[in-house]
Every structure is written in C-alpha cells, then in structure tokens.
Amino acid sequence: MxxxxxxxxxxxxxxxxxxxxxxxxxxxxxxxxxxxxxxxxxxxxxxxxxxFGSKDDLLHEVYARVLRVQQERLDHFSTMDAPVEQRLRGAAADVVVTTIENLDDAMIFFRSMHHLSPEKNKQVRAERRRYHEQFRALIEEGQQEGVFSTATPADLVVDYHFGSVHHLSTWYRPDGPLTPQQVADHLADLLLRALRP
Amino acid sequence: MxxxxxxxxxxxxxxxxxxxxxxxxxxxxxxxxxxxxxxxxxxxxxxxxxxFGSKDDLLHEVYARVLRVQQERLDHFSTMDAPVEQRLRGAAADVVVTTIENLDDAMIFFRSMHHLSPEKNKQVRAERRRYHEQFRALIEEGQQEGVFSTATPADLVVDYHFGSVHHLSTWYRPDGPLTPQQVADHLADLLLRALRP
DNA sequence: TTACACATACCGACTGGTTAGTCTGGGCCG
DNA sequence: CGGCCCAGACTAACCAGTCGGTATGTGTAA
The missing domain is CATH 1.10.10.60 (Homeodomain-like)
Structure with missing residues (x-):
C-alpha cells in the first residue's frame, strides 16, 4: 500500500x-x-x-507543487549561516539536482506556461518572480561584499543560470554518464567561476 | 512591393x-x-x-529556416582567422543577437519540438547535434591550447550556454533596458569568464 | 438494532463545438 | 485550352465538460 x-x-x-x-x-x-x-x-x-475543476486546474496543480518545493529549498539555502559563496553554490547546485530528479515537472513548467488560464498564469509568474528576486539578492550580496564580480548585472546572471536549469529537460538523460549531483556541481561551478572578480 | x-x-x-x-x-x-x-x-x-503538405510541414519549415541561418553564422565564426577565444566569443555573442532578433523563431524552436512528426523531429535533432558539436569543438580547441579551463566537460559548457540562449525568449523584452548587443556581450562574457583557467 | 437521511465518491453516455485535411470547381495566364 | 493557383463548402474525427444515476459509508433517531 x-x-x-x-x-x-x-x-x-x-x-x-x-x-x-x-x-x-x-x-x-x-x-x-x-x-x-x-x-x-x-x-x-x-x-x-x-x-478538479478543469483540465487547466490539473496543470495548475503541477505548477503549484513545483513552486512550493523550489521556494522551500531556496529559503533553506539563503537563510543558512555561511559565507555568501557557499549559500549561492548550495542553492545553485540544489536547484539542478531537484530539477533533474523531477524532470517531468521541469519539462511541463517551462513548456506549458502559456496553456494556463491568464489569471493562473499571472499568479505563477508572480511567485516565480519572488523566487527570482530572492536568488538575485544572493548574488547582489556577494557583489556588495566584493566576492563576486560586478561586471554583469545580477538579474542577467540569474537568467543565465536558470537558462541552464531550464535547458536540463532538453538534454539530460538519466542513463547518461553524469549523475545529477555531478551535473549540479559542474553547473554551480560554472556560475561561481563566472562570478569570480 | x-x-x-x-x-x-x-x-x-x-x-x-x-x-x-x-x-x-x-x-x-x-x-x-x-x-x-x-x-x-x-x-x-x-x-x-x-x-504545404500539412500543418506540421509549416512548422518544419520554421525549424529548417532557423537551423540554416544559425549554422551559416556558426560556420563563419568558427572558420575565422583569429585566436580561439575571439572565435568563441564572436560565435557565442552572435547566436544571442540572432536569437533576440528572431525571438518568435526561438520561442517556437524550443517549445514546439515535440509537435513535429517523429521523422522530422529526428532530422531536426540531427542537424542540431551537428551544430552543438561544432560549437563544442571550439571549446575543446581552447582547452587543448590551455586558454580555457578543463574543469568542466566541453559538452556541459555548450549546454550551459545554450540554456541561456534558449531562455531568452522567456525573459527578454525589446522594450527593456538592454539592447540585444549588450545582452549578447554580457552572456558571452559570462561564458568566457567561466572558462578562464 | 434497525431504518432512514444525507453526503461523498465515482461511473459513463451524451452534447455542442472545433479541427485538420479533402475535394470539386472556377479563374487566369501562357 | 491546358495547367497552375486557389476558393470554400464539406467530412470524419475528436475533445472538454456535463449530467443523471449508482454505490458505499456515516450519523441519528426510533
């Protein structure tokens, strides 16, 4: 059972x-x-x-679940008691692992936004924005401390990283050579390397 | 006329x-x-x-056009007579500009692959793979010369960058603060910075 | 304990509307 | 007059959502 x-x-x-x-x-x-x-x-x-009220409702439930999980995980890493590099690395790697472990969710999330009804779409965008801003805050904190380069606006850095997360459902195969954790470490590493002053 | x-x-x-x-x-x-x-x-x-033979055919034409244009542009940059950093930077920035200038194409490209018939999908994937490998070759060349870090497999670096390109259609707005060229320079810069040894 | 009331959980035939693709025919140009 | 180009009515299939009906369980009062 x-x-x-x-x-x-x-x-x-x-x-x-x-x-x-x-x-x-x-x-x-x-x-x-x-x-x-x-x-x-x-x-x-x-x-x-x-x-469920409609087919659309079913889709909305998928979004709600993903958003809730990702937000909880980000909260955990951003409130950790550690240097900002470690917090960012942790959050950046974690979202990769979580995404790979729920590739179906990720596929739907990025591919089916426009199938949601306008009001549900708006709601999802708002929550997504909150998440984005919290992630950006981590980068800005590091930039102000001087441990991250300020060459690129923090917003763009966030989109850069989440582009790669988004893309995972396109290319990652569970039977490929890399484990989710290895991919996550590599992608977090690329992000941190790009941010070196 | x-x-x-x-x-x-x-x-x-x-x-x-x-x-x-x-x-x-x-x-x-x-x-x-x-x-x-x-x-x-x-x-x-x-x-x-x-x-056109079918609605599907119409979609396939969009893909064919995008693939042709991008492949031509990559060919130009990879056969340039310049150091590998410059060739990679040029190619990486150019694909961003081209993508932004044809955001509709990009949106369709990444969102509608699964709507193509199986054989057309296979064909598109094959051409896409060729493109990916040519881009990867640039990175591997730099890694062998020692000008790029070998910390991350070249394949993963390509997916990292194209993730961000893919993502453009989600967040880029023509009326936003950054011009296509500025975004391209930033994203190419992030890639090159991540590859510093 | 029994009998009845009511709610929750589910079934599946049905409806109104939409869709991709076909087909016959007509007009125009060389 | 023959072949390319296209109009537009038509068809067969499909789909989201509805609705009347059934079964099972739970609380309550006689």
Missing amino acids: ARTTEGDGAPVPQRLLAAATRLFAEQGYDRTSVQEIVEAAGVTKGALYHY | ARTTEGDGAPVPQRLLAAATRLFAEQGYDRTSVQEIVEAAGVTKGALYHY
Whole structure:
C-alpha cells in the first residue's frame, strides 16, 4: 500500500495528478486528452471532475507543487549561516539536482506556461518572480561584499543560470554518464567561476 | 512591393510562413488553427494545402529556416582567422543577437519540438547535434591550447550556454533596458569568464 | 438494532463545438 | 485550352465538460 504508481493504492486525486504529470511531459498539454489521463489513473471522467475543476486546474496543480518545493529549498539555502559563496553554490547546485530528479515537472513548467488560464498564469509568474528576486539578492550580496564580480548585472546572471536549469529537460538523460549531483556541481561551478572578480 | 508583411505583396508561401511563425509563437502550435493562419495570410485553406503538405510541414519549415541561418553564422565564426577565444566569443555573442532578433523563431524552436512528426523531429535533432558539436569543438580547441579551463566537460559548457540562449525568449523584452548587443556581450562574457583557467 | 437521511465518491453516455485535411470547381495566364 | 493557383463548402474525427444515476459509508433517531 501507499504506492506511488498511478494504477492503484494511492488516493485517486494523487493518481490523477501523477498520470497527468507524466502525460503532459511526454505529449504536451494539448495533446493529452482528459480521457487518456483518467485511463492512466484507472478511473473515469466523473472522478476527475469530482476532484478538479478543469483540465487547466490539473496543470495548475503541477505548477503549484513545483513552486512550493523550489521556494522551500531556496529559503533553506539563503537563510543558512555561511559565507555568501557557499549559500549561492548550495542553492545553485540544489536547484539542478531537484530539477533533474523531477524532470517531468521541469519539462511541463517551462513548456506549458502559456496553456494556463491568464489569471493562473499571472499568479505563477508572480511567485516565480519572488523566487527570482530572492536568488538575485544572493548574488547582489556577494557583489556588495566584493566576492563576486560586478561586471554583469545580477538579474542577467540569474537568467543565465536558470537558462541552464531550464535547458536540463532538453538534454539530460538519466542513463547518461553524469549523475545529477555531478551535473549540479559542474553547473554551480560554472556560475561561481563566472562570478569570480 | 516586396513587402514582408503577411497581408499582401509577398508571395503566398512566404505570407503563410510569416503568419504561421507569428501565431505559433504567440499561441503555440496546437492552439493555432489552420483557419487562423490562412486568414492572417489573406488566403484560404486551398492555398495552404497547395504549397504545404500539412500543418506540421509549416512548422518544419520554421525549424529548417532557423537551423540554416544559425549554422551559416556558426560556420563563419568558427572558420575565422583569429585566436580561439575571439572565435568563441564572436560565435557565442552572435547566436544571442540572432536569437533576440528572431525571438518568435526561438520561442517556437524550443517549445514546439515535440509537435513535429517523429521523422522530422529526428532530422531536426540531427542537424542540431551537428551544430552543438561544432560549437563544442571550439571549446575543446581552447582547452587543448590551455586558454580555457578543463574543469568542466566541453559538452556541459555548450549546454550551459545554450540554456541561456534558449531562455531568452522567456525573459527578454525589446522594450527593456538592454539592447540585444549588450545582452549578447554580457552572456558571452559570462561564458568566457567561466572558462578562464 | 434497525431504518432512514444525507453526503461523498465515482461511473459513463451524451452534447455542442472545433479541427485538420479533402475535394470539386472556377479563374487566369501562357 | 491546358495547367497552375486557389476558393470554400464539406467530412470524419475528436475533445472538454456535463449530467443523471449508482454505490458505499456515516450519523441519528426510533
């Protein structure tokens, strides 16, 4: 019991969300029919619309989950008691590991924003912005302390790093030569090296 | 005459492609109906299916155009007669400028790969791979000469940089504070700084 | 303990609307 | 007059969401 598979065991809402996540990542939001989702979860449309208001709602749930997890993790690293280089390195590497461990979520996150309804899209953007600014604050702190170069605006540095995170779902393969932690260390290293004064 | 707008002047196939590019970028491939495309181009379905085999074909044309342009530009920079740092910096900055100047193409390129038919997808991936490898060769050349750090595998460095290029369509706004060239210089700079030995 | 009331959880046929692609025919140009 | 170019009605398929219905459980009062 307490299985995490979609077929059985777990409560119906979780099964639906798990099935939707996988299918949205594999086929895209528009290409995935509600019928496919309920079949993968082993229920029918009645169950889905009992727990979720719409197909769009299901997508929004995926976003909410990702945002919550990433925000919690960033909070942890930015409030750590350590030099700013270590805090930034920790946060930068952690987001890579977390992203790789949930590649389906990442795929959906960056590819399906425009499928959300306007108001949900706005809400997601706002939370995303908060996250971005908190990350930027770390870089600015280091720049003010003089341990990071000020050659590049902090905003651009954040976008540079998150570009590579975003890109992970395009090229990373679990059966490739690098473990998630190795990729994370390399990418954090590139960021920190680029920031050397 | 020889207008580049979608409504009139230019030959019908170009008008269709221009309309499709804009609409695919704005609304996504699946959310754009063939009817919308032909209306934006000022023709009817008969015209579209006279020149293109399918809606999918139209998308493939966008990919073919982007790949051709980017490959030509990379060829130019990699065969330049200059130190490898300059060739890499030139290529890295140029792809940023070109991408910003064709943000619609970039948006479609990275967001709609999975909408291509399997064989067209395979073809696009193959061409993309060739591009990636040529870019990687530049980095490896610098690493062998000792002017670039070997701390990170060249493959990963390429993905790091193209992640940021990919990401441009998400955050860059033409009415923002930075010109395309300024963004390009910053991003190329970050890459080169990360590669300092 | 039994009987009834009510809610939660789910089923699955159905509807109204949309879509990619086809096809027949017409006009224009060489 | 024949072939390229295109119009626009048509079709077959599909899809999100609805709705009436059923089953199971829980609380309550006789």
